[in-house]
Amino acid sequence: MGAAVExxxxxxxxxxxxxxxxxxxxxxxxxxxxxxxxVVGVDVVAPTHDLGGAGFVRTDVRDPAxxxxxxxxxxxxxxxxxxxxxxxxxxxxxxxxxxxxxGTMQLLAACQRSDVVxxxxxxxxxxxxxxxxxxxxxxxxxxTARSAPRSGYAKDAVEVEAYVxxxxxxxxxxxxxxxxxxxxxxxRVTTPMTAYFELPVAPTPLGFDGRLQFIHEDDGLEVMxxxxxxxxxxxxxxxxDGLLTLSQALRIAGRPSVPLPTxxxxxxxxxxxxxxxxxxxxxxxxxxxxxxxxxxxxxxxxLGYRPKxxxxxxxxxFVRERCVDAPLRRERIVAAEAAIRDRLHGGRDA
Amino acid sequence: MRDDDGVWAAAVSxxxxxxxxxxxxxxDVALDAPLDGGPRLATRSWSDLLGAALGxxxxxxxxxxxxxxxxxxxxxxxxxxxxxxAFARQRLTGxxxxxxxxxxxxxADIIAANVLRxxxxxxxxxxxxxxxxxxVAGGGLVVxxxxxxxxxxxxxxQQAVLHEHPGGRQLRLLGADLVFAVPxxxxxxxxxxxTLACAEDSARLLEQGELVGVFPEGFKGSxxxxxxxxKLQRFGRGGFVSAAVRTHVPLVPCSIVGAxxxxxxxxxxxxxxRLLGLPYVPLTPxxxxxxxxxxxxxxxxWIIQFxxxxxxxxxxxALADDPAFVFDLTDQVRETIQQTLNRLLPERGxxxx
Numbered sequence: 168m169g170a171a172v173e174x175x176x177x178x179x180x181x182x183x184x185x186x187x188x189x190x191x192x193x194x195x196x197x198x199x200x201x202x203x204x205x206v207v208g209v210d211v212v213a214p215t216h217d218l219g220g221a222g223f224v225r226t227d228v229r230d231p232a233x234x235x236x237x238x239x240x241x242x243x244x245x246x247x248x249x250x251x252x253x254x255x256x257x258x259x260x261x262x263x264x265x266x267x268x269x270g271t272m273q274l275l276a277a278c279q280r281s282d283v284v285x286x287x288x289x290x291x292x293x294x295x296x297x298x299x300x301x302x303x304x305x306x307x308x309x310x311t312a313r314s315a316p317r318s319g320y321a322k323d324a325v326e327v328e329a330y331v332x333x334x335x336x337x338x339x340x341x342x343x344x345x346x347x348x349x350x351x352x353x354x355r356v357t358t359p360m361t362a363y364f365e366l367p368v369a370p371t372p373l374g375f376d377g378r379l380q381f382i383h384e385d386d387g388l389e390v391m392x393x394x395x396x397x398x399x400x401x402x403x404x405x406x407x408d409g410l411l412t413l414s415q416a417l418r419i420a421g422r423p424s425v426p427l428p429t430x431x432x433x434x435x436x437x438x439x440x441x442x443x444x445x446x447x448x449x450x451x452x453x454x455x456x457x458x459x460x461x462x463x464x465x466x467x468x469x470l471g472y473r474p475k476x477x478x479x480x481x482x483x484x485f486v487r488e489r490c491v492d493a494p495l496r497r498e499r500i501v502a503a504e505a506a507i508r509d510r511l512h513g514g515r516d517a
Numbered sequence: 518m519r520d521d522d523g524v525w526a527a528a529v530s531x532x533x534x535x536x537x538x539x540x541x542x543x544x545d546v547a548l549d550a551p552l553d554g555g556p557r558l559a560t561r562s563w564s565d566l567l568g569a570a571l572g573x574x575x576x577x578x579x580x581x582x583x584x585x586x587x588x589x590x591x592x593x594x595x596x597x598x599x600x601x602x603a604f605a606r607q608r609l610t611g612x613x614x615x616x617x618x619x620x621x622x623x624x625a626d627i628i629a630a631n632v633l634r635x636x637x638x639x640x641x642x643x644x645x646x647x648x649x650x651x652x653v654a655g656g657g658l659v660v661x662x663x664x665x666x667x668x669x670x671x672x673x674x675q676q677a678v679l680h681e682h683p684g685g686r687q688l689r690l691l692g693a694d695l696v697f698a699v700p701x702x703x704x705x706x707x708x709x710x711x712t713l714a715c716a717e718d719s720a721r722l723l724e725q726g727e728l729v730g731v732f733p734e735g736f737k738g739s740x741x742x743x744x745x746x747x748k749l750q751r752f753g754r755g756g757f758v759s760a761a762v763r764t765h766v767p768l769v770p771c772s773i774v775g776a777x778x779x780x781x782x783x784x785x786x787x788x789x790x791r792l793l794g795l796p797y798v799p800l801t802p803x804x805x806x807x808x809x810x811x812x813x814x815x816x817x818x819w820i821i822q823f824x825x826x827x828x829x830x831x832x833x834x835a836l837a838d839d840p841a842f843v844f845d846l847t848d849q850v851r852e853t854i855q856q857t858l859n860r861l862l863p864e865r866g867x868x869x870x
Contacts, residue, residue: 300697303717304618310717374700376707378619410617418611429700457697460617497610504606510583511590511598 195219377458775819
């Protein structure tokens with residue numbers, strides 16, 4: 168379903184969710200692209216990051232006004248980066264869910280009515296695969312969750328993807344790209360996962376060691392940019408090569424951990440929230456326990472992009488920038504090793 | 518082993534001493550700073566004193582321990598100490614590689630060398646036959662009988678392949694989903710290279726050229742009563758045959774004698790099992806009557822026989838989805854294992870001999 172934008176025609180792009188880091192940086196990046204005439208960012212709240220040359224329209228994605236904006240701007244490409252992962256930023260789970268679900272429905276309704284839109288790019292998450300002991304070790308795009316996510320962002324993302332699939336069936340002339348990203352990681356981005364690794368002491372699920380994958384923020388943005396400027400309909404997993412286990416990541420970050428029995432992951436999620444430190448859902452607690460790895464062959468070959476940072480590299484960059492004062496940081500362990508070695512060897516001559 | 522323990526103890530005390538020294542430094546600074554109240558001064562000086570005392574004790578204990586460790590190691594094995602220290606540093610800084618299934622080679626090596634190898638050689642005295650039937654390189658699917666309530670048979674087969682195969686190959690085990698739902702078991706299983714027994718994972722491992730081990734009887738095999746020993750149970754739905762045919766790897770039937778007697782299950786505490794969400798709770802001659810001692814497996818004599826491989830590269834991939842074909846081949850493998858068991862049992866001689 169090619170629907171290529173005619174060559175030579177300058178494009179106008181609408182980006183949702185620009186009040187947050189990824190949306191804002193993407194809008195700024197796209198506005199610097201000479202092939203794109205105009206970039207309009209929309210969000211419920213004003214952006215706190217620099218949008219570069221992109222314009223900003225403050226509109227609630229939940230109301231039909233989004234259609235008017237798209238009509239006025241003659242938007243031909245829509246990038247939906249507005250699905251929220253954390254309830255706290257919008258004052259609770261109820262409005263988070265409303266923004267995610269109703270917002271997506273309104274946006275898709277506007278796209279469906281438009282005769283100008285040619286391309287839709289949706290930022291989704293690998294969390295749609297869920298996280299359970301019954302999961303295969305590695306998910307490809309064709310697999311579905313063995314135990315469907317029951318709460319929070321992951322559940323919203325599953326519903327958003329379902330609406331997007333429905334939309335793609337109704338408008339086969341519009342090229343739809345769904346990008347399932349692993350957790351963003353890097354020196355600047357802030358997510359529940361980065362907040363977790365910034366805790367002074369990290370609670371971990373006792374007796375489990377989830378396999379984690381990350382995508383470096385720069386790689387994630389590049390994947391979104393490529394999907395926006397190129398023609399790559401379909402669904403793509405996107406994560407850095409390799410993986411880290413939870414315990415390994417915590418050691419690299421130099422964070423001490425406290426294993427807690429996982430009677431129920433919902434309880435653990437609540438515990439995290441009670442600490443008041445992390446916007447954490449039961450789904451994310453399950454992720455720490457069982458982990459999730461995705462296959463990115465399609466990203467490498469069909470979208471033609473191999474992330475420049477592997478999962479360990481992306482995490483190392485995060486640690487260098489954001490865990491400098493971690494109690495068990497690498498320098499200390501290296502120094503302790505040297506000290507013990509010196510003392511053991513030192514006595515030989517005496 | 519002894520050396521390692523000593524070094525570990527020294528490492529711990531060294532870190533403790535470091536912390537204590539830091540306490541003392543901070544105490545010095547606090548004493549120089551202007552102090553503002555009587556009671557606070559008192560508490561401060563108490564904590565300072567305590568800190569200083571702990572520091573001194575820690576320092577002294579550290580020195581003593583270092584000397585003890587140094588004496589224990591002796592000057593000749595100092596190089597090995599460096600290796601152990603470097604290894605500890607690698608582990609503590611997360612400087613190691615884990616594959617996409619969670620397999621941690623370093624962890625597996627340590628468990629194999631210190632726990633499984635002694636069990637394998639001294640406790641069960643495993644007699645391995647037919648290693649030449651395992652592929653030297655490339656994918657292969659080892660299909661074995663399952664017994665003994667706890668999957669010692671899987672771990673010993675893994676050791677057999679690791680130690681007797683010329684390539685020292687790592688057998689990648691497939692486990693039931695329950696394995697990955699139980700805390701600690703789940704963590705150890707993944708780290709030692711096991712993954713879920715499902716079509717996706719077995720296909721992925723076999724395509725990567727791994728040697729995979731599967732126990733198609735599942736809990737029906739490991740949870741059967743002692744009176745049913747060496748009687749093969751139903752072989753699931755034959756998913757393992759489909760996996761091998763799809764990836765064109767040979768099937769290697771494997772017959773294990775000895776695991777049945779490790780934890781002879783006289784009865785199943787069914788109600789308790791249902792309450793705990795477990796497939797069975799075994800009652801053996803020693804468990805639970807002897808408490809933790811009941812967890813010690815009986816020292817039966819083992820034979821692990823790898824049988825003639827069944828090549829699958831001649832089969833059309835479409836046959837993987839043909840139920841009649843899959844059931845036939847499943848039965849063939851099952852029959853081979855059963856007959857081999859019948860032949861091996863008398864050859865073994867006395868069960869605990």
